[in-house]
Structure formats: structure tokens, C-alpha cells
Amino acid sequence: MISRPIAWLHAKLFSNALSLSRAERWKSSLGALLCVAGCGLLLRAMPLHAHWLLAPVGASVVILFVQFHSPVAQPWPLLGSYLVATVTGLLCAQWVPQPAIAAGLAVAISIWLMARFNCIHPPGGALALLIVLNAPYTPASVVQTLELVALNVTALLIAALVINKWVLGRRYPHSTTPALAPHRTQDLPPIQRMGLVHADLASAVQTLNTFVDVQEDELVEIYNLAVDHAFGRQVGLTCAEVMSRDVISVHFHTDLGMAWQLLRQHNIKSLPVIDRFDRLIGIVTVADFLRQVDATAPTSFTDRLQILLKRTPGLSSNKPEVVGQIMTADVFTAHPETPLSELIRQIAQKSLRHVPVIDARRKVVGIVTQSDLLIALYKSIALRQAADKPSA
Structure with a gap:
């Protein structure tokens, strides 16, 4: 009998509680320490009268360093909410004689204005309440209050920008950067064509008729990751199951002519480049060869390609001679145990056509191409459709 009320109470109190990883707990606490201490020391050092930290700053610090990616933690909600709350609190304290009613009106009007001007920041309500409770005000104290709030919010914002970015290594403020089309056209990247769009999210939020405390692009990212996880759970394939294992590779010092011959002989588009210990150091593709062909020469393309591939006699040359001079050193790789769902996402985002598969010692153990993925x-x-069909 006792367990049911406890279970009900636990579900109501803790079911949707925010949880942070151990690293984020330390980073958020460190950020709060540096921010509050820094702002306090800065205000005390100013050659002005009676400047101190306002209590709502503590609540803002929690949001700025724990929920730094949230819409309510961005610069405009912080600045706008403090401005709205300060003006509203001073006006209500001046015009409404009953303190309790003035306090209620100040918080309620602040909420309406913050929602109207898209600057919702919960500590703004606390600031409006604090200003009303400190009434009455003289003209001099009104100026002092405005000055105090302005200094607090300015110091707070500067500290949040500096500490989040330069000390904690976070992306703050959060901004949505549109993904570049891989082929420089108007088409969206492949990973976005079948996913959520702004209209989908707007419709969902309108249906819920509530405030969603997450950035739109982060919500799309959560959706995409969940879809990838579901795909991986249902398909369950890894790179080891689809990769080509008999990999044709070259070395740094391999002649361009030899590498080109291997590409044509095996009808492939890329060659992993390995060192003398068989560890991956780069990749050379057909595109790398074509980029080296002199497009300004008056001869035909075939002649220009032959000039590139032919070894120059002597000790010096004005053109690339070996694979290491034209290869791409920054290579995206996978491991045999990499889920296919993760690999597909990376290939779509980075417009890759071939991904070397390496082991823990960076030795090439396979390669996955777009053809391998399509067949898999x-x-x-x-097979899934065949299994779902009822037997005759």
C-alpha cells in the first residue's frame, strides 16, 4: 500500500528532472563560480556608490551555464528581460500603492512583455518582484536602480560570453548556421531532405500550444540522431559486414603513373595511401588527379593528363611526381565496429564517396563505398520485406 503513493510521488517529482553528465556538472559549476566572483569583484572595483550583485543574477547564472543552449539563455532574452522587468517594476511600484498588488502586476506584466518581445528569461520575474519590494523610490534612487541593473546585466553578459566560449569551450551564443549545399546548388543537403523542416516544427509547437525550451536546429539534431539509432537498432549492420577487404593501396612515394594505372586496372575511384608500417596517412582519388591537370594548356585533356602522369627525368620538377604530393591527408575514417547508420549519416553530411576502414593501429582493413552501402x-x-510476407 505504501509503495504505490511513493511510486506516484516519485513519478510526479522526478520523472522529467534535468540530468547533467559528470563533465557538464563540473563545467557548469566552474562557469558559475568564475562568473559570479568576476562580476562581484568588477562591481566592487568601480568608483561608484552602492553597486552590488542583484539576487536574480544567481538565477540567470544557472541558466547561462547549465542551459546555455536554451532559447532563454541567449543574449537578447537576458538583456530584454532585465530591461522589461526593471521598467515594469519601477512603474508598478510608483503607481500602485498596495505592495502585494503591485508585485503581482509587475511580474504578470513582465511575463506578457517578455513573451511579446521574444525575450523570455525567468529571472526577469524575480527582478520585477525585487524592485517592487524595495519601494518607495525617489528620483535619485530610480536613477541608481537603473544604473545598478544596467551594470549587473552588462557584466553578466560579458562574463557569460567570455567564460562559455574561451574557458569552457562551448558554442555561446547559440546561432543557427545553415548547412552548405555540397554541390553549390539550391538543394538541401541529403540528410535534411527527408528530415524535419521548419514548418513541421512550427506545426507541432502550435498544436502543443506551449513554449519549447530547445533551439530548433538542436531539436532537428535530436530527431536525426534518434532516427539513426532506430535504424541501427533495426538493421544492425556494421562496417565490417559490408566493407571491401581486399584493398588496393599505394605509398607516399608511388609514381602518379602507377597509381593511375591501378585506378584504371581495378575500376576504382580511390586509393588509400599508407606508410611503410601499413598505417593510413591519406587517400588519393580520381578527383585529386584531375585537379592537377593544367586547364590553361592549349593541348588536349588526354595530352595534359599524360604529361602529369609521366615521370620527369632529373632531380627537380615543376609538377607533382608522386602520390604524396597530390593526396588528401585529412581523411575521414571508420572502424570495423562502426554502425552503418552512423557511417551513412557522415557520408551524407560530408559528401563522401569512399571511407577507409582502419583498426586501432590505423592499419587499413577495408574500405566502404557508396555502392557497398546501396547493396547492403x-x-x-x-530480406525484411520477404520475412514480413505471409507464407503461401
Whole structure:
């Protein structure tokens, strides 16, 4: 009998509680320490009269360093809410003689104005209440209050910007950067064409008729990651199951002509470049060769390609001679245990056509191409549909 009320109370109190990883707990606490201490010391050092930290700053610090990605933690909600709350609190304290009614009106009007001007920041309500409770005000004290709030919010914002970015290594303020189209066209990147769009999110929020405390692009990212996880759980394939294992590779010092011959002989588009210990150091593709062909020469493309591939006699040359001179050193790689869902997402985002698969010692153990992925997905879908069909 006792367990049911306890379970009900636990579900009501803790079911949607915010949880932070151990690293985020330390980073948030460190950020709060530096911010509050820094702002307090800065205000005390100013050659002005009676400047101190306002109590709502403590609540703002929690939001700025724990929920720094939230819409309520961005610069405009912070500045706008403090401005709205200060003006509203002073006006209500001046015009409404009953303190309790003035306090209620100040908080209520602040909420309405913050929502109207898209600057919702919960500590703004606390600031409006604090200003009303400190009434009455003289003209001199009104100026002092405005000055005090302005100094507090300015110091707070500067501290949040500096500490989050330069000390904690966080992206703050949060801004949505549109993904660049891989082919420089108007089309969205492949990963976004089948996902959520702004209209979908706007419709969902309108249906819920509530405030969603998460950035739109982060919500899309959460959705995409959840879809990837579901796909990986249902398909369950890894790179080891689809990769080509007999990998044709070259070395840094391999002649361009030899590498080109290997590409044509095996009808492939890329060659991993390895060192003398068989560890991956780069990749050379057909595109790397084509970029080296002199487009300004008056001869035909075939002649220009032959000039590039032919080894220059002597000790010096004005063109690349070996693979290491034209290869791409920054190579995206996968491991045999990498889920196929994760690899597909990376290939779509980075517009990759081939991904070397390496082991823990960076030795090439395979390569996954777009063709490998298509065949794997086709077989997986075909087998699933065949299994779902009722037997005759």
C-alpha cells in the first residue's frame, strides 16, 4: 500500500528532472563560480556608490551555464528581460500603492512583455518582484536602480560570453548556421531532405500550444540522431559486414603513373595511401588527379593528363611526381565496429564517396563505398520485406 503513493510521488517529482553528465556538472559549476566572483569583484572595483550583485543574477547564472543552449539563455532574452522587468517594476511600484498588488502586476506584466518581445528569461520575474519590494523610490534612487541593473546585466553578459566560449569551450551564443549545399546548388543537403523542416516544427509547437525550451536546429539534431539509432537498432549492420577487404593501396612515394594505372586496372575511384608500417596517412582519388591537370594548356585533356602522369627525368620538377604530393591527408575514417547508420549519416553530411576502414593501429582493413552501402541497404530491406510476407 505504501509503495504505490511513493511510486506516484516519485513519478510526479522526478520523472522529467534535468540530468547533467559528470563533465557538464563540473563545467557548469566552474562557469558559475568564475562568473559570479568576476562580476562581484568588477562591481566592487568601480568608483561608484552602492553597486552590488542583484539576487536574480544567481538565477540567470544557472541558466547561462547549465542551459546555455536554451532559447532563454541567449543574449537578447537576458538583456530584454532585465530591461522589461526593471521598467515594469519601477512603474508598478510608483503607481500602485498596495505592495502585494503591485508585485503581482509587475511580474504578470513582465511575463506578457517578455513573451511579446521574444525575450523570455525567468529571472526577469524575480527582478520585477525585487524592485517592487524595495519601494518607495525617489528620483535619485530610480536613477541608481537603473544604473545598478544596467551594470549587473552588462557584466553578466560579458562574463557569460567570455567564460562559455574561451574557458569552457562551448558554442555561446547559440546561432543557427545553415548547412552548405555540397554541390553549390539550391538543394538541401541529403540528410535534411527527408528530415524535419521548419514548418513541421512550427506545426507541432502550435498544436502543443506551449513554449519549447530547445533551439530548433538542436531539436532537428535530436530527431536525426534518434532516427539513426532506430535504424541501427533495426538493421544492425556494421562496417565490417559490408566493407571491401581486399584493398588496393599505394605509398607516399608511388609514381602518379602507377597509381593511375591501378585506378584504371581495378575500376576504382580511390586509393588509400599508407606508410611503410601499413598505417593510413591519406587517400588519393580520381578527383585529386584531375585537379592537377593544367586547364590553361592549349593541348588536349588526354595530352595534359599524360604529361602529369609521366615521370620527369632529373632531380627537380615543376609538377607533382608522386602520390604524396597530390593526396588528401585529412581523411575521414571508420572502424570495423562502426554502425552503418552512423557511417551513412557522415557520408551524407560530408559528401563522401569512399571511407577507409582502419583498426586501432590505423592499419587499413577495408574500405566502404557508396555502392557497398546501396547493396547492403537493398539486401536488408529486401530480406525484411520477404520475412514480413505471409507464407503461401
